[in-house]
Amino acid sequence: xxxxxxxxxxxxxxxxxxxxxxxxxxxxxxxxxxxxxxxxxxxxxxxxxxxxxxxxxxxxxxxxxxxxxx
Numbered sequence: 889x890x891x892x893x894x895x896x897x898x899x900x901x902x903x904x905x906x907x908x909x910x911x912x913x914x915x916x917x918x919x920x921x922x923x924x925x926x927x928x929x930x931x932x933x934x935x936x937x938x939x940x941x942x943x944x945x946x947x948x949x950x951x952x953x954x955x956x957x958x
Contacts, residue, residue, distance in 0.1 A: 889953055896923045898953040899930045905948040908936045915947055 889895065906915060912934055930951075940948050 889951070892953075892955055894953040894955045896926060896951075897928075898955050899951045900954050901952040902930050902932045903950040904932065904934045905937050905940065905950075906934060907939060907946045910936075910946050 889898070904912075904915065906912065915934075940946075
């Protein structure tokens with residue numbers, strides 16, 4: 889996002905993939921601690937999965953942001 893001068897305020901959609909057994913509330917708390925409060929929350933989809941490509945990871949987040957061309 890930084891290469892396009894985007895911030896989390898430009899994010900309109902998040903896809904969160906969580907390994908089965910992870911607590912979504914813990915992930916949401918970590919997100920808020922990292923990003924802070926957003927004026928306009930993006931649409932968020934949370935999917936529980938059996939595993940991720942990297943077995944050391946428990947959560948994968950895919951974000952879509954919209955920024956105006958400069």
